[in-house]
Every structure is written in C-alpha cells, then in structure tokens.
Amino acid sequence: MPFRLSTRGHYAVLLMYELARAGDSFCSLADIAGVQKVSPGYLEQIVRPLRDAGLVESRRGFGGGYTLALPPSQITVGNIVRTVEGPVVPVKCAGEGDVPDECPDNCQARRVWRKVGEAIDSVLDSVTLEDLLQE
Amino acid sequence: MPFRLSTRGHYAVLLMYELARAGDSFCSLADIAGVQKVSPGYLEQIVRPLRDAGLVESRRGFGGGYTLALPPSQITVGNIVRTVEGPVVPVKCAGEGDVPDECPDNCQARRVWRKVGEAIDSVLDSVTLEDLLQE
DNA sequence: TACTAATCCTATTATTATAGTAGGATTAGT
DNA sequence: ACTAATCCTACTATAATAATAGGATTAGTA
Numbered sequence: 001m002p003f004r005l006s007t008r009g010h011y012a013v014l015l016m017y018e019l020a021r022a023g024d025s026f027c028s029l030a031d032i033a034g035v036q037k038v039s040p041g042y043l044e045q046i047v048r049p050l051r052d053a054g055l056v057e058s059r060r061g062f063g064g065g066y067t068l069a070l071p072p073s074q075i076t077v078g079n080i081v082r083t084v085e086g087p088v089v090p091v092k093c094a095g096e097g098d099v100p101d102e103c104p105d106n107c108q109a110r111r112v113w114r115k116v117g118e119a120i121d122s123v124l125d126s127v128t129l130e131d132l133l134q135e
Numbered sequence: 136m137p138f139r140l141s142t143r144g145h146y147a148v149l150l151m152y153e154l155a156r157a158g159d160s161f162c163s164l165a166d167i168a169g170v171q172k173v174s175p176g177y178l179e180q181i182v183r184p185l186r187d188a189g190l191v192e193s194r195r196g197f198g199g200g201y202t203l204a205l206p207p208s209q210i211t212v213g214n215i216v217r218t219v220e221g222p223v224v225p226v227k228c229a230g231e232g233d234v235p236d237e238c239p240d241n242c243q244a245r246r247v248w249r250k251v252g253e254a255i256d257s258v259l260d261s262v263t264l265e266d267l268l269q270e
Numbered sequence: 271t272a273c274t275a276a277t278c279c280t281a282t283t284a285t286t287a288t289a290g291t292a293g294g295a296t297t298a299g300t
Numbered sequence: 301a302c303t304a305a306t307c308c309t310a311c312t313a314t315a316a317t318a319a320t321a322g323g324a325t326t327a328g329t330a
Binding site for chain 1: 140141144148149216217221226235243244246247250251257267270
Binding site: 026028029030044047048058059060061062066097116126 | 273274276277278279285
C-alpha cells in the first residue's frame, strides 16, 4: 500500500495526544503505553527525537515523565511526524539537492511527487494537538 | 521517511509514460528497461496488474509488447499507482471497514489520516499521462 | 540510607516488505 | 527452425520496521 505512515509516526502522535490530555502534569511512558497498548520500550525510542527537538520536556526519577514543552495550539501533527520520521518526500528524486542515480533521468512525474509531498504537509500542518483534544 | 511511494508505483508511472510516448505502436519491456535503466524482469511483475486492470494491452511473440488500452488523457497517475499498489491508506485504521486490533482505540488522529489519503488521491488523480507528455 | 519509579542509552533481534533474480513455458512473426 | 517477445512460478538478498533486552543514571519516598 502506497504512502504509508509507519507506526513510529503514528505512535508519536498518540503519545503527544496523551501528553496534551495530561496538561501540565508529567506523564510516564508506562502510563501512555498502558492507555494505548503499545510497548513502553518502543515509545522510549520514539520520544527521544521529540525531546531533542524541544517539543517535550522530560523529568527523570521517581514521579518523573514527560510533558509538552509548548501549548497544544502550537504543535501540529506535521511537527510531530516530521520530527520522528524526517521530511515528507514520497520518492527520493523529488527531494532537495541532486537527483540520485537510482532515479531514471526522464522522470516526468517528479513534479507530481513534489506536489503530493506538499499536499501531505499541508494537511498535517493544518491540525494542532488542540484540534485533536477538541474532538 | 514517511509517506513513501515504493519503486513499484514509481516505475509503473515511468513505464506508462513510455507507452504513452510510443503512441499506438507496441513497445517491449526490454526497450523500456533500456531507456529507464530498470530490470526487465521487475517490470514484468509491475505490468501484469496494469494489464489485468485493462490499462494496457499486450501482444505476445516476435514484435510484441505493450500499448496503452486507453487514450493518455483518460489515464491518471492515480489510476496507475492504485492499480499496482492498492488504495492510498496512510495508516490501517483509516481504511474502510473495522478498525484493526493493532490500532489503539482512542486514535483521535484517524480523521487526519483519512484527510491525508484524500489529499494524495486528489493530486494523483489531477494528472493524466497526457499532462506528463506535454511537459 | 535503602527502595522504587522513572528516564536514559546501547545493542541486539525477529518479522516483514521491498526489490529484485532465475528459469522455463508459450506465442508469434521472419 | 529461429528469434524475440510475453507469460508464469518460485526463489532470494537486502533493508526497513518494530520491537526486545539489559543495564546505568536520576530523583523522590519510607
């Protein structure tokens, strides 16, 4: 199936949604894993880039966990997905910089792939965590 | 990298573009593989669903090959991609029918994934082979 | 001070999907 | 007969995905 989002991006959004629900209080990955039925160890790998990007803050030790570093209205689904998965580029030759060798020279569809990427980003960036909370 | 199109869909569009360029004459996979530097054996697997779906016609034997079964203006990139790769469904729980077990229950983002799928289809369906020829 | 609950960090592994390859059977022009 | 093509099935190598395992560090609490 084309244009699939892996579980990494999927779970990252679930995780951030739970943090948004928790508000200012710190929330442990074990809690989130319990609610969403996902492996805590896997969530650890997913939350790291979000922390490094400054989207969440962490607190170690007893009573620790994670909380949003910004208000839910200032974090979009696009921010989350791109942070854990990288930029949305449907095919390599549609990305920035030189066209890789694997991509045939006369790829007339390159403009189409670029438009697809932009359309995806546009949808992802139009939805904030606050929007998700209000549903 | 999220929302990637595999080479199958990518090559299918290249292949159909070459058939469109060839017009009414039959074109062999070896020819196309030569132009696009892709394995002919792999193209065979890709062209089969296109033939089964009635998008191309084949002729066997000496001088045989493939040709478009419809005018280029009536074949969109979306037709091609969905035929070889299946429907555009970014995450499983955003598809038709019941939500699979793997998808957590409170996946508030499901509507977002659906909108992403629709946006992708919209772009893909807005471009025909004739559009590609005219670039 | 011990205990516990949490983040941190690295490495390993099982499963699946992708991207082919290989080999032969059939068909049809020359 | 020869050749060039589609047809068809099966196999395989590689890479990405989706985790798991095991321990080190940190910070509250009894």
